[in-house]
Amino acid sequence: MTKLNQANLAQLPVATPQYxxxxxxxxxxxxGLGNFHRAHQAVYLDRLMNLGKGRDFAIIGAGVMPSDAAMRNALAEQDWLYTVVEQSAEASRARVIGPMIDYLPPADSAAIVAKLADPAIRIASLTITEGGYFIDATTGHFDPTHPAIVDDGRDPQNPRTVFGMLVAGLKARRAAGIPSFTVMCCDNIPHNGKVTREAVVETARLSDPDLADWIAANVAFPNAMVDRITPATSDRERRMIREDFGVEDDNPVFAEDFIQWVLEDNFPSGRPPLEDAGVEFVADVTPWELMKIRILNGGHAVIAYPSGLMDIHFVHEGMESPLVRAFLDKIETDEIIPIVPPVPGTDLHGYYRKVAERCANPKIGDTIRRLCLDGSNRQPKFIIPTINDRLARNLPVDGLALESALWCRYCAGMTDSGATIEPNDPNWDRLTEKAAAAKANPSAWLGMSEIYGATGQDPRFAAPFARWLAMLWREGTEATLKAYLKG
Incomplete structure (x- = not known):
C-alpha cells in the first residue's frame, strides 16, 4: 500500500503524470471541485500536459461554501493529487491526475478575488451543480431577488456567492487595465454559458450598472456540453482503490470510460489547446447540448424514479429490470428522440443506444438515489422542456406524464414496500407536503409554478399525470409500468 502524494509518485503501481x-x-x-470536474475537465488537462502542452493552464481550486474546506484539507494532504479509475464493463484502469496545484481557502472572498485579478488567470470555470445558478423556473431567467444575490449587491466588496466573486474579480481587472478572463461553465444546464453570463451581469448590475455593461460587452461566456457518468465516492471506492490498485487515496474518483466535451471556441484571453486532448470545438454547441440533456439526463430521470420506488439500489440493476428498461426504451423512442433536433455527424438512436449501454455498466456503481437527487432543479431542465415542445406540436405526453407522476410519488417519501426514502432534494420538505396533498388533489403538485410554469395547468399534461398518479397509489409502480407498456 502506497500513500498518494508527490513524494511517492514514482513508487505508485498505477499511471502517474509524465510532466x-x-x-x-x-x-x-x-x-466546485466535485467528482465531475475531477473526472472531466481535470482529466482533459492531464492528457494535454502529458503531451507537453498547456502547462501554464494548471488548476487553482476555489469554493464559496465553508463545507468545501473538508475537500481542500483532504486534497492538500495528497499535494492536490488524486486517482481517477475509468471503468468499462470489461476492465478498470487507474491514473493519478496532476493538473491541480492549489486550492484557495473556501469562502475566503479576499483571497479568491485577488487570484481572479491575477493576469495569469485567463479562465474561470464552474461546476456548481444545476441548482447553483439562481434560476427562476417561472421565468427561466436569473433571479436577482434571491437573498444571497441581494447581499452581494449591497456589499460587493465582500461577496459570498460565486457570481459576486466573479464580478469583484472582473472589476479589479478592469480597474488595473487587465484583460478579462473567460468564464467557462461546465454544468449540465441548457445554454450554460448564456445562463452564467446573465447571472454575472445581473449580479454586477445591482451594485455597478456601468460595470455590468462592461462585462456584457467584454467578457466571453462560451457554451459547453459536458458528459461523463461520475458517481459519488464512498467507502466502497476507497476500499477498491486500496485493494485493487494498491493506492491509499482518500479522494479517488470512479467514472465510466466514456467522456465527452463539446465547447464553443470563444476565449479572447487564450486557452489551452484542448482539441489535442479530445475536446471538440464548435461554433454552436446547442445541438449537442439538447441531445445530451434530453436523451441522457432526461433518460436518467426516467430510470430513477420507478427504480427508487421498487427499492432498486444501483443504476445497472435498474437497467436489468425488464420493466424499467422497456419504460426507458419506449419513452426515449416515442417521446424524447423524435423532437431532438439533428446533431451534425450523430445518429440520435445510436447515441441513445450508447447511453443505455453506459447506464447498464455494472462497474460504475452509480446509485439510483443519485439519479433521483435534486429533482426540483433537474426536472425543469431535463424533462419539462421536452413536454413543452411536444405540447407545442400537439403531440401526446403520456410517458413523460408518467415520469412526472413517478417523481411525485417518490417525493411522498416511501417506496412501494413501505421503506422510508430519506430526504433527497434541497426542497424535500415542501415536495413531500405537496406530494401528500396530490394523492387526493393532483393540482397541488402541478401548481408548483417554479417547477412546471404554465405546463402544470395544461389539461393535455395534467389529465394523464392525474391518471397515472392515481394508479401508482392504487396499484403500485410495477403494475403501472405494465399498464403503460401495454398502451
Missing amino acids: DRASLAGGIIHF
Whole structure:
C-alpha cells in the first residue's frame, strides 16, 4: 500500500503524470471541485500536459461554501493529487491526475478575488451543480431577488456567492487595465454559458450598472456540453482503490470510460489547446447540448424514479429490470428522440443506444438515489422542456406524464414496500407536503409554478399525470409500468 502524494509518485503501481508538476503555472481558477470536474475537465488537462502542452493552464481550486474546506484539507494532504479509475464493463484502469496545484481557502472572498485579478488567470470555470445558478423556473431567467444575490449587491466588496466573486474579480481587472478572463461553465444546464453570463451581469448590475455593461460587452461566456457518468465516492471506492490498485487515496474518483466535451471556441484571453486532448470545438454547441440533456439526463430521470420506488439500489440493476428498461426504451423512442433536433455527424438512436449501454455498466456503481437527487432543479431542465415542445406540436405526453407522476410519488417519501426514502432534494420538505396533498388533489403538485410554469395547468399534461398518479397509489409502480407498456 502506497500513500498518494508527490513524494511517492514514482513508487505508485498505477499511471502517474509524465510532466514536472513543479513547472506548472496556474491559468484556470475553478469553482466546485466535485467528482465531475475531477473526472472531466481535470482529466482533459492531464492528457494535454502529458503531451507537453498547456502547462501554464494548471488548476487553482476555489469554493464559496465553508463545507468545501473538508475537500481542500483532504486534497492538500495528497499535494492536490488524486486517482481517477475509468471503468468499462470489461476492465478498470487507474491514473493519478496532476493538473491541480492549489486550492484557495473556501469562502475566503479576499483571497479568491485577488487570484481572479491575477493576469495569469485567463479562465474561470464552474461546476456548481444545476441548482447553483439562481434560476427562476417561472421565468427561466436569473433571479436577482434571491437573498444571497441581494447581499452581494449591497456589499460587493465582500461577496459570498460565486457570481459576486466573479464580478469583484472582473472589476479589479478592469480597474488595473487587465484583460478579462473567460468564464467557462461546465454544468449540465441548457445554454450554460448564456445562463452564467446573465447571472454575472445581473449580479454586477445591482451594485455597478456601468460595470455590468462592461462585462456584457467584454467578457466571453462560451457554451459547453459536458458528459461523463461520475458517481459519488464512498467507502466502497476507497476500499477498491486500496485493494485493487494498491493506492491509499482518500479522494479517488470512479467514472465510466466514456467522456465527452463539446465547447464553443470563444476565449479572447487564450486557452489551452484542448482539441489535442479530445475536446471538440464548435461554433454552436446547442445541438449537442439538447441531445445530451434530453436523451441522457432526461433518460436518467426516467430510470430513477420507478427504480427508487421498487427499492432498486444501483443504476445497472435498474437497467436489468425488464420493466424499467422497456419504460426507458419506449419513452426515449416515442417521446424524447423524435423532437431532438439533428446533431451534425450523430445518429440520435445510436447515441441513445450508447447511453443505455453506459447506464447498464455494472462497474460504475452509480446509485439510483443519485439519479433521483435534486429533482426540483433537474426536472425543469431535463424533462419539462421536452413536454413543452411536444405540447407545442400537439403531440401526446403520456410517458413523460408518467415520469412526472413517478417523481411525485417518490417525493411522498416511501417506496412501494413501505421503506422510508430519506430526504433527497434541497426542497424535500415542501415536495413531500405537496406530494401528500396530490394523492387526493393532483393540482397541488402541478401548481408548483417554479417547477412546471404554465405546463402544470395544461389539461393535455395534467389529465394523464392525474391518471397515472392515481394508479401508482392504487396499484403500485410495477403494475403501472405494465399498464403503460401495454398502451
